[in-house]
Amino acid sequence: MFGKNQNMENDGTGVDTIVGPSVSVEGNFKGDGNIIVEGEVRGSLKTKGYLKASESSVIVANIVAADADIAGQLTGNIKVKNSLDIKATAVIQGDIEAMIINVAGGAIINGNLKMKSGTEEKNSNQTTVEEN
């Protein structure tokens, strides 16, 4: 499968599915590979690969992925097997579970954070991460 570090930013190399801003997806979307979301997804979104939800993405769905970068709006729970990067522009309304979570300053998260080791659980009603 493809690695997260491959060049997915500009030319889409290493990407299997691109949900661009000119489409909306409704239902239970399931993929095996890497996914870029720049448009709208409603329902559920599952992939064994890497998910990149860009700033323009609007996701109203529960997400399951191996790795993920979230920079857009997400309403729903997200479960990531490995690493989750939450960008400064992200607005997440839902619970988060991952092995590693990176949150950039300015991101808005309303929900529970759970690290996958399961030893610690941190509840937050509204978490706004301030810039350093």
Next chain:
Amino acid sequence: MYCYIYDIFTNQKKYEKQIAKLELLLADLGIAGKSYRLNVLKNLEIAIEEAVAEGAKTIVAVGNDQTVSKVANLIMEKNLPLGIIPLGEGCLWAEFLGIKTVEEAIKILSARKIEWLDVGKINDQYFLLALESNDDNIIFDLEDYNINPRKNNEAVGVYNINISQYNFNANPRDGLLEAVFSPKQLSWWQRLKQKENKQPERISVFPIKKLTLNHKKKPITITIDRQRTIKTPARVEILKGKLKVITGKTI
């Protein structure tokens, strides 16, 4: 035995010299076989039936994409390899197989490198290249989810081979079709008027195995391999390695 099916348009005078030359080259390489020239009295189905009855081991379509598509639809269940000698306008299939000229085509036929390629099926028709539409009232129904194009798309398509102007991979050996939605790009004037230098919108690409093409209000027209049409709703699927093809390159 090689059987050559010459499409009806190749009877035009402008192709006379090219055909005489290709027949000479075929004879030189010892693969002259038998020729079937289509005309108003002899249609393609009759020619293929005759060729198979006479023990054809390879069917060669002499013509353009339309010829290849028509021939492929008729030999799909016969397990015969398909060759192509490109003549006329619109030879994207030959180009994809690495065949640009008549001379190249004949050398490739003689070398006989065969690959099994995927073929798309829409209702009861086969397609080799793509299904395309510019109507954004289309719905892609994939059972578990739907894809709905918004109003700002200029073209939607389902590709076995990328014959579009857009940059995406469509490999006819991976057992997948690519559903592609291409947003309208801004004109230079619209771009100039924008205060921010916005990046052009990215196309959407979904690898799929089967789907139903549906419509929102009225049935819409889908173009098959840029030559014939069908109305929605239509069931589409990919048939992996369905067609034996003589190719000029490894695909």
